[in-house]
Amino acid sequence: MTLFIAAPLVLLPDGLHRFVLPKLTILFIALCVGLLVPATARLGRPVALILAAIAAVFLIAALSSGDPGAAIVGRWPRYEGLPVLLLYVGLLVVGARVLGGSTASKSRRYLVRGLCFSMLILMPIAVAEAAGLRPLGGADDVRPGATLGNATDLGLVGLVACLLLLPSALWTKNRLAQIGAVAAGVVTVASGSRGCILVVVVCGTVLFGFKAFQLMRSGKRVLALTALAGFLGAAAVLSWSIPSVAERLFSTETVTGRVYLWEASLRALSGKAFVGLGAGQFVDVLPSHLSDAFARNVGTEFPADSPHMVALQLVSAGGLLFLLSAGVVMCTVIVAGVRRSRALPVNEHKLFLVGALAAVCGYGFALMTHFTSPGTTALVCVLAGAILGNAPAQEANAGRRPGKALNSVRLAAAGLALVGAILSGVAASAELPMKSGTELAAKGDIPLASKEFEQARALRPWDQDVALLAAQAFAVRAVTGDTTAAAAAVTWASSAVERNPSSMEALTALAVGQLGTGDVNAARNTLDRQIERSPWTSEPYLLRGLAKASGQDMAGAIADIERAAALTPKPERALSILSELYVVSGQPEKAAEVEKRLAQAR
Template sequence: MLPGGLYRFVLPKLAILLLALFLGLLTPATSRLGRPTVLILAAIVGTYVIAALSSEDLLAAFVGRWPRYEGLPVLLLYVGLLAVGARVLGGSSAAKSRQYLVHGLCFSMLILAPIAVAEAAGLRPLGGADDTRPGATLGNATDLGLAGLVACLLLLPTALWSKNTLAQIGAAAAGVVTVTSGSRACILIVVICGILLFGFKAFQLFKSGRPVHAIAAFAGFMGVAAVLSWSIPSVAERLFSMETVTGRVYLWEASLQTLSSNAFLGLGAGQFVDALPSHLSDAFAKNVGTDFPADSPHMVLLQLVSAGGLFFLLSVAAAVCTVIVIGFRRIRTAPLNEHKLFLIGALVAICGYGFALMTHFTSPGTTALVCVLAGAILGNAPVLEGPAKSRRDKALDVARLSAVGLALVGALLAGVAASAEIPMKSGTDLAAGGDIPQATKEFEQAKTLRPWDQDIDLLAAQAFAVRAVTGDTTAAAAATTWARAAVERNPSSMEALTALAIGQLGTGDVPAARKTLDTQIDRSPWTSEPHLLRGLAKASGQDMEGAIADIERAAALTPKPERELNILSELYVVSGQPDKAAEVEERLARAR
């Protein structure tokens, strides 16, 4: 996490992960990936590159986009960490390294647990708005749940079948992290996997003549899970809420529509957020809302198709199947020792993570660890030393050293890119406070540090647009300038067009604003904000009938129409229709 940054949680992690890749590739190998696995990983990268080359925005497809930046460099990072997992954690001789990983995860969970508990209680020890679900150092509540899920499931077998006290404490802390995240998918998966593992442990205790211990172990797990889930109001409320479940269904329907004509090669990384608005519906807008555009389908299968097409999805599926098959085979044939317990935990964690991604998306904060665990399962080929090395082994050494150099360069670049988050945060705060010239300097500095990131223009434009809404004409002019740059780099961005329209309205250029808003509405008639802004633009031109029609449409396209109904009531009053204004006030009372 980068204190003082605008979005503090991804680029700093990428810098550390690239440094870990650099060090991991220099570490003496205990095992390595087999040739079939290497070919599958090459297919994953190859299919992604082919899809990226066919994307409408080549730069975004290769480098990724804010906030997770999962382009080709991050994909290569995931592949490299899988190889490091095999190199450092694979094989029977890597017991010490696996112990370090277990201990590291335990301490990580002991740090995350109190933060997660505090956030679940409504506190904000790391900052953030009171009305959002925080996610500790993961930045996203479901990502926090995924981190807890992976750690808990990895540690549980060691905690249950060994006398490793630290693993037992770590597994308990990871369970607390998972529950307090409020992620229903993560909680459900941990409970199901916990029932299976505790149930098998109880069965063994029962067979060994210790029925009381068996009942206590199983009942204790269920009791603790229930108490944790129901004793925290924010978690209990989400467990019985169907709002996000319904929203996921609408999002998946819209995602399928978006991908239906691009399934073969996909849209390219970072393109989903701009392609989705043209495939929405009235039902989506009314039940989900369009104020915060989704940048992922929130289902890993659709996410993979969106980023790289069907062949990319099939390549990743082949890698997952390979991990599962090899994992089962090794677990079945291995004696009950440290390595077997680690393999069981790793395989369960990977499968649990995959199931949780059926309602979420990948991110560097969670996917990296899963890749390392997958590599630990797949690492099986013997490592040859000295003159016994074949020509192929020497070629692999050359490739490895090349990857070492690239990882070091990537870590340095990611560090510089992460540092841009500090002027981004400063610029946003200055814009909110009305110091537009200084805010502009801060955003320009961020752009210098991250010239490849097209979303800096967009984020700056949005920051100035927030201030422009208050009537600050200087902020409106800045919003127009930055939004035009964002639209020039990405003409399909609905968010950039919205910021541009706000800036144009704020500077009094109503005809230009109406033209911008017409473009948005033609492209996506289901997005609420353009209708609202066009209604305000028409009202400023005394077209009250048109303004009322647009505001009515905006109110119909949002699940929480209080703002729209307030404006609509005022318009009816101004236009001399008090009866209509009273009706709107009744609707507003019901909406509240």
């Protein structure tokens, strides 16, 4: 149980992407241990069959995708391929084994206490980051997300913990649960995630309202109204007291962006909704289904690797059958949670079930504008398993043949989980040379940076995105005029394109490298290929315009740079280049017009 609680807090301090793989390592170890400890309950056979169907449908979708290998093992940054899906399924089983049934009260109390302490650790970090500080590092212009690496993920962890702890905090005198619930609420608000804040406020209002109703029935009307008003008032004051959070509450920028992203996602999925695209394929398919409106309002500089809606994410990863199977599991959790909590008196088990059900449902609602990730989904799977785990464990029947078979399956699964922990630990260690290589590339030490990236690739040979990330690091340096970095960008980007020809990001890095080495014709061919696949992406037009300008095709260069400026919500860079092109081509009047547009954009 300690490992489950610690997983959201784990990170690799000196890694390039330091959040996901270390958490996966801890979670695989937790799964291994959870499958070996004595069980207090188990999942029913119907649920087990549905979970097996989920894995089978996912595998079929992966094998049907454009890149079966990457779809099976998963891709950067969250690596949610088949191994991680099986991890989620296994954690659901472990949740039933360890937290399900009436005899697991000790484990449930331990989980509640552990979550309280983890929220007390996260709270000061989240508040400091909301105030503009960076205790764990990170850029000042990015919402960092504490130990989760993503602000909404941080909000989701706070949401799940808060809703799990609230029933115990309201209906018992457990001071630690009350403090933990408050800390979790602060974490949620400090994350700045509007969806998470809304879910906590709505679910919290329901729980506080029910408690207030009970108090009013017992004649404590003033106390009831004070408690409900106090909760709503505290949520409002806390939200408005943090400037960065208050600013986001009234911003519509990301809301509009989500709508455009969902429209593009539906177009991308329309032809393959039944079998899906396969895990990790969305980022490469989406650019071919964008629009001018998407480019102008959202931008194409940072390609989305998820539709930011759980229903569309499930269809993308495994198709409609995958979505249907997951929906059946969710409905089963809700029905089981309601039925079992109603059948119990007000005791520790009932309060835990109510909190777990609220947490699972709240998480599902919050994912309507977000995506799953190991740091958040793992805990929810454990709680869902705790709700479903009601059938008595049959360890005593191990001497019977069916018992022996189940025991063998369990031991084999534990062994696979241990293998997963080892592999993910090795993969996580690759983040150290990845960061070192990126820093060396930025400083211009290209040979040593290449050695670091080679070391990372040796540790993660299955990960095609190692070459992509290396190519992007060298491309950033190549833009400054470093021809050695440009040559390295060509080498690594060519490797990335060879493994994944549909990667727009790899093609961009390749074109930058080709321009940096003076191979303008090759760069134009690469950029033509990009623009043919996605005529709504700004960067290829910008680069092709520069390539045409170097070949004295000023009319073509101006047309491409104009198009690049029209396909981004931040056209300052393109307009600045366009103004220079008009000056060079002897058109000062048009250069002046562009300068006016540039001043307005700024």
